[in-house]
Structures are given as C-alpha cells and as structure tokens.
Amino acid sequence: MTVATASSNRYLDRPSPSSLADVIDTILDKGLVIDIYVRVSLVGIELLTIDARIVVASVDTYLRFAEAVNRLDLTETQTHGIPELIEDVTQAGAKGKTKGALDAAKDKVSEFIGDDDEDDDDREKQPARQSSRRRSSGTTKKSSSSSRRSRSDKG
Amino acid sequence: MSVHLYGIVPAETSLPANVLGRQAAAIRPVQHGSLVAIVSDVDPDAKIGREDLLAHAHVLEAIVEDSTVLPMRFGVVLGSDEEVAEQVLKAREERLLTLLGEFDGMQQLTVKAVHDEQEVLRELVTENAQVRAFRESVVAGGESYQAKLELGRMVAGGIEEYEQADAAYLIDQLGPLGRDIRIEDRAKRKNVLDAALLVSRDDRSKVDAAIARIGRELPARLRLRFIGPQPAYAFIDTALGGEPVWD
Numbered sequence: 001m002t003v004a005t006a007s008s009n010r011y012l013d014r015p016s017p018s019s020l021a022d023v024i025d026t027i028l029d030k031g032l033v034i035d036i037y038v039r040v041s042l043v044g045i046e047l048l049t050i051d052a053r054i055v056v057a058s059v060d061t062y063l064r065f066a067e068a069v070n071r072l073d074l075t076e077t078q079t080h081g082i083p084e085l086i087e088d089v090t091q092a093g094a095k096g097k098t099k100g101a102l103d104a105a106k107d108k109v110s111e112f113i114g115d116d117d118e119d120d121d122d123r124e125k126q127p128a129r130q131s132s133r134r135r136s137s138g139t140t141k142k143s144s145s146s147s148r149r150s151r152s153d154k155g
Numbered sequence: 156m157s158v159h160l161y162g163i164v165p166a167e168t169s170l171p172a173n174v175l176g177r178q179a180a181a182i183r184p185v186q187h188g189s190l191v192a193i194v195s196d197v198d199p200d201a202k203i204g205r206e207d208l209l210a211h212a213h214v215l216e217a218i219v220e221d222s223t224v225l226p227m228r229f230g231v232v233l234g235s236d237e238e239v240a241e242q243v244l245k246a247r248e249e250r251l252l253t254l255l256g257e258f259d260g261m262q263q264l265t266v267k268a269v270h271d272e273q274e275v276l277r278e279l280v281t282e283n284a285q286v287r288a289f290r291e292s293v294v295a296g297g298e299s300y301q302a303k304l305e306l307g308r309m310v311a312g313g314i315e316e317y318e319q320a321d322a323a324y325l326i327d328q329l330g331p332l333g334r335d336i337r338i339e340d341r342a343k344r345k346n347v348l349d350a351a352l353l354v355s356r357d358d359r360s361k362v363d364a365a366i367a368r369i370g371r372e373l374p375a376r377l378r379l380r381f382i383g384p385q386p387a388y389a390f391i392d393t394a395l396g397g398e399p400v401w402d
Contacts, residue, residue, distance in 0.1 A: 012370035014363060015264055015383035020205050022265070022382055023212040023229075025339075025349070030388040031228035032163075062307025069276050069290050069310055070298065 157199040158239055160231040161214045162224040162386060163251055164191050171217040177210045185236045187244035190251055193218065194239060199232055212385075219386045221356075223259050225251065226386035258391065260356050261334070262384035266366065268325055268348040270317065274376040279313045286313055321377055322348045328369050332362050337389040347377070351389035359384070 018026065159177050166189045176182045176195030184191040193214065211229045218224045233239050244251070280287050286309055293302045322341075325348050330336050333352030354362050370379050 012379055012381045013367045015366075015381045017216055018209070018212040018382055018385065020209060022267075023208045026265075026385065026388045027208060027212050027215075027226070027229040029228075030391070031226040031386075032391065033228045033231070059304065062304050062311060064307070065276075065310040065314075066293065066298075066303035066307035068272070069280055069286070069306065070294060070303075072273075072276055072280055 156196050157232045157234055158185075158194045158236060159197040159211075160227050160233060160239060160243065161193040161195070161211060162218065162226045163244070163255070164193060164218060164222055164224045165189060165255055166191050168218070168222040168224075171220070174214050174217040175210065176214055177207045179210075182214055185239045185244070187240040188248060190244045190248060190255075192239045192244055193224070194236070197232060215386050216384065219262050219384050223255055223261065224386050225254055225258065225391065226388055254391065258387050261387050261390075262354050262356055262359070263387045263389060264333070264352045264354050264362065264366070264381065264383040265385060265389075266325070266329060266348070266350045266352065267346045267380045267382070268321065269346050269378050269380075270314070270321075270376050271378055275314055275317055276310070278374075278376055279310060279317070283313055286310060317376065318347045321374075325369070325377075326350065329366070332365050335390060351387075353387055353390050354384075356384075 161176065161182065164184075166186055168184075168191060170182060170184060170193065174182065177197050178195075178201060180195040180197065182193055182195045185194050186192075195214075208229060215224055215226050233242070280290060286306075289306050289309060293299075293306050296302055322338075326336070326338060329350055329352060333354050335353040337351045337353075339349035339351075352362070366379075366381055370381070373379065
C-alpha cells in the first residue's frame with residue numbers, strides 16, 4: 001500500500017464521481033428493483049461482494065500485522081512524499097481495513113467484471129482472466145431469485 | 156434490442172447532454188403523464204463489464220446534479236419503451252410520484268474513511284506500551300509462530316479500537332451536516348466508516364465546505380473519500396420500509 005500523504009485529504013473540496021468500488025456498494029445493492037421483467041444476472045458479482053466482507057479476525061491477518069509491526073521502522077521520520085497519486089487514495093478506499101483479504105476479493109471482482117480496457121480504477125496487477133468464469137458470468141436471464149435472497153437476508 | 160432503465164424523474168426534468176449510457180448509447184426519456192423514465196437501448200446479450208456499472212452510476216450522478224431522480228438498481232432491462240411506460244410508469248405512478256415528492260431537491264453525499272495502515276501501525280506501536288513491549292519481546296525471542304500470532308491479535312485489537320473511535324468521531328462531525336445520515340453496518344462495510352448524508356441541493360456549498368474542513372483536520376492515520384452527488388440510494392431503501400418498490 002502506498003503511504004498516502006496527509007495532504008491527500010485536501011482533495012476533498014468537491015465530491016468525486018463513483019469509482020468501481022463505490023458502485024458495487026450502491027447500484028448493485030440499493031435502488032429500486034423490479035422483478036417481473038428480464039433481469040440481468042448479477043449472481044456472480046453479488047457473491048463476490050459478499051466475499052469482500054470477510055472479517056478481520058483470521059490467522060493470516062494476525063501474522064500479517066505481526067510482520068508489519070516488526071518491520072516498522074520507528075526512527076523513520078514522517079517523510080510523506082508528494083501527493084503524487086490521487087488514485088492511491090481511491091485504491092485505499094476500495095481496500096478498506098482488511099487489506100489482505102480484500103485485495104484478493106477485489107481482484108476477483110476485477111477479474112469478474114474486468115473488461116479489455118484498463119480502467120484507471122485498477123492500476124494494480126490483474127490476475128489472468130479465466131474465460132470459463134467469464135462465460136459463466138455473462139448475461140443470463142431470469143435470475144432474480146438470488147438477488148431477492150440476498151436482499152431478504154439483510155432484513 | 157432492449158431498454159435499460161436508469162431511474163425515474165419528474166416530467167419537466169432536462170437531461171444532461173454530456174453523459175452516455177451503457178454501451179455508449181445515448182440516454183433518452185420515456186414519458187407517461189408527469190413521470191419520465193431515463194433509458195437507453197442495450198444489447199441484452201452483451202457481456203457486462205465495469206463500464207456498464209460505471210455508466211449506470213454516472214448517468215444517475217449527472218442527473219442528480221440538477222434534478223431529483225429515483226435510482227433503479229443496476230440490472231433492470233425491459234423489452235421496449237412501451238413496456239417501460241405501461242408497466243413501470245403507469246402501473247406504479249402513484250408510488251413513484253410520492254417518492255419523487257419526498258426526495259425533491261435531495262442528493263446523497265457519501266463519505267468513506269479508511270486507515271492508512273502504516274500510519275495506524277506506527278501510532279499504535281508508539282502510543283501503546285503493551286504492544287511496543289510485546290513487539291520487542293517477539294523480535295528478541297526469534298519471532299516464534301505463536302508469539303507472532305499473539306502480537307498480531309494484539310495489533311488487530313488496537314486497530315479495532317482506533318476504528319471505533321475514528322468512526323464515532325466522524326459520525327459526530329458529519330451527522331449535523333445533513334438532513335439525515337445512514338451509516339453502513341460495521342459488519343458489512345469495508346472501511347472505517349461508510350456514511351451517506353442526505354443533503355438538500357441548496358445546502359451543498361455549505362456542506363461541501365464543512366466536509367473539506369473535516370478532511371483538513373483529520374489525524375494522520377485517517378483518509379477520507381468524498382463521493383457524490385448521488386441519488387439518495389441509502390435513504391430510498393429506508394423510505395420504502397426496507398422493501399424495494401416491486402418485488
């Protein structure tokens with residue numbers, strides 16, 4: 001993770017449009033629905049966004065934290081660099097607190113909905129896309145049941 | 156060819172000219188009475204990519220800049236304009252008009268806060284004597300698996316405390332700025348905080364300035380993202396008693 005600079009918070013004067021990570025939280029999850037029509041299948045995406053909500057408490061996370069604090073050089077002054085990349089902040093936003101788990105999940109989302117162009121949301125490495133997964137994720141009709149289920153789970 | 160539905164606006168709404176819909180198609184209105192559905196033509200068999208998701212969101216964001224819009228969830232595709240007019244606008248006219256009235260002039264602003272992990276760890280080790288001592292003993296003891304696990308658990312607990320304190324602080328700061336506020340459940344959100352503010356368009360410059368000020372006064376470990384304006388996604392759900400309009 002790039003150490004974002006404190007000054008990156010200066011970019012808050014105006015709100016920015018949604019990034020890919022944001023739309024997964026909103027337009028796939030909220031908004032008016034209509035069930036009696038053909039619905040585009042979002043089954044795969046919904047499952048993956050649930051994956052992305054894996055909790056922090058896992059052995060892997062603990063070990064990673066331990067490594068991270070052991071590596072920490074406390075003599076290092078806070079030499080925050082140039083606010084080079086606003087994208088870093090964007091990526092930080094996409095990652096959230098469970099970075100390790102989320103990186104994986106986010107990669108999966110990217111893989112799943114990844115398109116041929118390289119969107120600036122994802123400068124990071126992209127796993128090789130698997131055509132089988134993509135095929136199964138294509139537009140399938142009449143699949144509203146899964147989204148209804150996920151909805152009712154939320155109460 | 157099918158028709159993708161983005162959202163619903165009052166009939167007098169002028170559509171933004173500078174935004175394209177899915178598959179780079181032009182957006183256009185389908186009217187019934189005093190309601191207009193925003194649609195574009197789509198090939199329903201084309202694969203769905205990130206552009207499709209972003210186009211849906213950005214069309215709605217462009218509209219809500221100047222107008223009131225009820226957002227559809229991504230994925231509502233109908234066979235024709237006639238179906239949109241008959242089965243959506245006409246069939247749900249009363250409900251939609253009520254909702255449009257309720258959210259008249261309203262926008263959502265979303266604030267997401269994340270921790271800069273390096274900074275959080277640095278602060279934790281600096282401020283928490285227990286963690287610092289344990290860290291030294293782990294290093295001295297040759298970093299056994301068990302000791303590292305224990306240290307990591309301690310660190311995770313410390314991060315959790317920062318998260319709770321920082322979320323509470325931000326909620327305090329943001330809450331008074333909007334007409335209403337929704338906080339994403341801790342269990343569901345990926346961030347330290349994920350807050351949606353319901354804001355009147357008329358209050359925007361004031362609210363924007365206040366959020367910028369909050370951003371400047373943050374502790375070093377916190378990063379904010381400020382997203383919007385969006386349709387009132389987080390509030391429309393609630394307005395419907397947690398149920399979608401049609402299901």
